[in-house]
Amino acid sequence: MPTLIRYELKKIFQNKLFLWAFLLLFIGIFYFSAYSLNQYREGVIGEYTLSELNGVKIPEMFVASWNIDEYRAKLEAFEADDSNYVDKGLVSGGPIYFGKYESNYMNQTPPVLVIKREYITEYFKVYMPVKQYDIIKNAIEDNRAKARESLTPIEKLRLDHLIDIEEKALKDGFTVGYDYGWENILRTLSLDTGFILAAVLIFGLCNVFTGEYSGKTDSLLLTSKRGKGTLTAAKLTVSIIYSMICWAIYIFMTVSINFAYLGTEGANVGIYQSNIERFFSAVFYILLGCVLIALMTLAVSACFSKPTSSVGVSLFLGIGPLIYAEYGDERFLKIMPVNMISGNYIRHGELIYFSEKIIDIRCFFIPVAMITVLICVPIMFAGYCKRQVKS
Amino acid sequence: MEIEFTDITKMYGKKCAVDNVNLTLESGIYGLIGANGSGKSTLIKMLAGLLKPTSGKITLDGKDICAMGAAYRSKLGYLPQDFGFYPDFSAYDFLRYLCAVKGIGGSLAEERCKKVLYIADLYTVKDQKIKTFSGGMRQRLGIAQALLNDPSILIIDEPTSGLDPRERIRFRNKLGEMAAGKIIFYATHIISDISYLADRILIMKDGKIASKHVTSDELLAEAEGTVWLMNVKRSELPGIQSKFNVSGILPLEGDYLRIRIVSDVIPRLDAVSGSPDLEDVYMRFFGEVSEYADADKV
Ligand SMILES: Nc1ncnc2c1ncn2[C@@H]1O[C@H](COP(=O)(O)OP(=O)(O)OP(=O)(O)O)[C@@H](O)[C@H]1O
Ligand SMILES: [Mg+2]
Numbered sequence: 137m138p139t140l141i142r143y144e145l146k147k148i149f150q151n152k153l154f155l156w157a158f159l160l161l162f163i164g165i166f167y168f169s170a171y172s173l174n175q176y177r178e179g180v181i182g183e184y185t186l187s188e189l190n191g192v193k194i195p196e197m198f199v200a201s202w203n204i205d206e207y208r209a210k211l212e213a214f215e216a217d218d219s220n221y222v223d224k225g226l227v228s229g230g231p232i233y234f235g236k237y238e239s240n241y242m243n244q245t246p247p248v249l250v251i252k253r254e255y256i257t258e259y260f261k262v263y264m265p266v267k268q269y270d271i272i273k274n275a276i277e278d279n280r281a282k283a284r285e286s287l288t289p290i291e292k293l294r295l296d297h298l299i300d301i302e303e304k305a306l307k308d309g310f311t312v313g314y315d316y317g318w319e320n321i322l323r324t325l326s327l328d329t330g331f332i333l334a335a336v337l338i339f340g341l342c343n344v345f346t347g348e349y350s351g352k353t354d355s356l357l358l359t360s361k362r363g364k365g366t367l368t369a370a371k372l373t374v375s376i377i378y379s380m381i382c383w384a385i386y387i388f389m390t391v392s393i394n395f396a397y398l399g400t401e402g403a404n405v406g407i408y409q410s411n412i413e414r415f416f417s418a419v420f421y422i423l424l425g426c427v428l429i430a431l432m433t434l435a436v437s438a439c440f441s442k443p444t445s446s447v448g449v450s451l452f453l454g455i456g457p458l459i460y461a462e463y464g465d466e467r468f469l470k471i472m473p474v475n476m477i478s479g480n481y482i483r484h485g486e487l488i489y490f491s492e493k494i495i496d497i498r499c500f501f502i503p504v505a506m507i508t509v510l511i512c513v514p515i516m517f518a519g520y521c522k523r524q525v526k527s
Numbered sequence: 528m529e530i531e532f533t534d535i536t537k538m539y540g541k542k543c544a545v546d547n548v549n550l551t552l553e554s555g556i557y558g559l560i561g562a563n564g565s566g567k568s569t570l571i572k573m574l575a576g577l578l579k580p581t582s583g584k585i586t587l588d589g590k591d592i593c594a595m596g597a598a599y600r601s602k603l604g605y606l607p608q609d610f611g612f613y614p615d616f617s618a619y620d621f622l623r624y625l626c627a628v629k630g631i632g633g634s635l636a637e638e639r640c641k642k643v644l645y646i647a648d649l650y651t652v653k654d655q656k657i658k659t660f661s662g663g664m665r666q667r668l669g670i671a672q673a674l675l676n677d678p679s680i681l682i683i684d685e686p687t688s689g690l691d692p693r694e695r696i697r698f699r700n701k702l703g704e705m706a707a708g709k710i711i712f713y714a715t716h717i718i719s720d721i722s723y724l725a726d727r728i729l730i731m732k733d734g735k736i737a738s739k740h741v742t743s744d745e746l747l748a749e750a751e752g753t754v755w756l757m758n759v760k761r762s763e764l765p766g767i768q769s770k771f772n773v774s775g776i777l778p779l780e781g782d783y784l785r786i787r788i789v790s791d792v793i794p795r796l797d798a799v800s801g802s803p804d805l806e807d808v809y810m811r812f813f814g815e816v817s818e819y820a821d822a823d824k825v
Contacts, residue, residue, distance in 0.1 A: 147613060364596075
């Protein structure tokens with residue numbers, strides 16, 4: 137088995153198609169990381185553009201309904217203390233400071249109290265928890281209002297579900313801190329890079345069986361002692377190793393590009409509700425998605441003799457759902473393996489209406505994985521082991 | 528060891544490639560000859576387990592080969608007529624990989640690879656990539672892989688078609704050397720290979736075994752009195768070719784040719800009887816009269 141695995145890996149890595157696909161992946165990761173980093177730099181956190189927040193660092197803070205009053209009291213105390221302010225009046229251009237009043241940076245009409253630069257960190261320590269808490273609280277109220285006049289029962293269920301999540305966050309608490317780095321990684325991962333990752337898997341693996349058929353080596357393998365069961369198992373193992381390698385490169389590169397740019401502390405400081413657990417769940421489901429796409433590709437590969445058919449059908453089954461699910465709300469397509477690799481659920485969460493309930497899309501992934509395995513593995517074994525070598 | 532074909536038929540759609548073959552193989556070398564498209568490769572693929580017969584079954588010592596699975600395949604060495612390599616693998620890697628597929632591991636694999644590389648005369652080029660090999664070298668590598676597991680059932684489909692005479696003779700001798708106790712089933716168009724090597728000759732025609740279990744001597748004895756030699760004028764040739772199987776033409780001085788005819792009856796009174804060889808026997812079975820005779824007229 138180890139020898140088989142070694143040579144099977146060699147075959148995959150000697151595949152020209154795969155080399156091109158890998159190059160595409162590298163370029164894709166760079167492109168999308170740069171794209172999202174760039175967007176973020178110009179993006180807005182709260183009311184402030186990111187560059188305004190340069191150099192502001194706050195520690196992670198835990199906020200919940202039972203300690204929010206503490207923060208609120210501190211914030212009021214801070215704001216009441218005039219020695220924290222440099223000036224009162226309009227600010228235009230120049231070094232950026234923050235005002236007490238919530239104003240739009242671009243057209244600051246009301247007089248603004250400008251906080252001394254050295255106090256900004258202190259200010260954020262009390263301001264952010266309160267700010268985030270209020271955002272969530274307002275969201276709950278908004279959602280309640282919407283739910284009252286909601287259009288469809290499904291929409292109402294969805295809103296109720298959101299309200300539940302938000303109320304839970306307030307009750308059980310959430311973390312505020314700087315996780316710009318993490319946030320941006322999630323952002324990158326939820327972009328179309330996943331699309332390329334799926335393509336790399338498909339291009340790399342579509343020839344695992346088809347290559348033997350079209351290269352006419354199948355007659356040698358299928359007449360050998362271990363050429364059926366053991367070899368299929370070796371090919372399966374190698375494909376899983378391959379998808380893990382792709383996954384590891386993908387995650388590693390995305391994380392390191394972001395950190396190289398932002399610094400490991402989250403550098404330019406995002407002050408946000410922390411989402412690190414989302415990152416870990418995404419990383420897990422991306423791996424799961426990779427393995428499932430690999431399995432689907434193998435099953436297709438075992439059934440087609442022509443490389444073009446094998447690539448075509450694999451791409452259609454593998455990546456198709458991602459494209460079609462974008463138009464309209466095809467719930468079935470939204471839970472296909474490729475959506476574990478790339479999708480909104482990575483960053484914001486995605487909800488699906490199913491049997492009169494609103495369910496987080498991630499709850500579907502494990503059952504979908506099991507079904508995919510149950511379908512693909514037998515097809516793969518049957519397609520290859522029962523093959524009739526006609527010409 | 529005994530392989531038995533019972534009522535083996537293979538249809539490709541409506542085309543019947545192998546037609547109700549019944550055959551018993553015991554240890555020895557079987558030479559299978561037949562015209563292009565007569566169904567040799569199809570029969571061989573069924574024996575190798577690559578094709579399911581449309582009907583009938585093949586058994587080894589009473590057990591269905593499909594049901595035996597790996598146990599049958601472990602005895603099998605197979606060289607297909609048309610097969611591929613991994614072009615970026617070296618010859619050694621290729622064999623080493625196939626050792627693993629054949630379930631030969633560790634130091635035994637090394638040993639077997641080395642041995643078959645010597646047999647196929649490829650040892651000196653074992654580290655070259657297969658894509659740099661000539662056609663004959665590839666053919667020899669194919670032979671080498673079929674011998675890796677020291678098979679007791681060796682099935683080979685036109686193994687010598689691309690080989691130069693020296694290599695062909697070498698291979699033939701090698702087969703003869705290792706034949707003891709094995710079943711070697713061997714399809715070819717090269718009559719001399721058969722006559723030197725095969726204990727038993729099977730002639731296949733239109734999907735059927737036309738003649739079985741005969742030695743080349745028996746075939747020759749049977750063909751005795753069917754070969755005729757005569758001198759004819761060049762201009763008479765087309766007329767004769769449209770009536771008889773001509774198995775040889777030798778130009779003589781002037782306008783004359785010396786021709787060799789395979790026919791159960793004497794073609795002309797001036798013809799003299801000649802001693803048959805296996806090509807004459809082949810022509811008796813497959814020489815469809817007049818196929819080429821008309822070519823000149825077109
Ligand atoms: N995959 C296929 N589909 C349809 N017909 C086929 C297929 N393979 C072979 N045949 C037909 O079956 C018949 C037997 O073919 P086969 O390859 O067994 O002949 P053969 O004796 O090996 O010929 P050759 O000497 O040229 O190798 C031929 O008429 C061929 O056209
Ligand atoms: Mg053939």
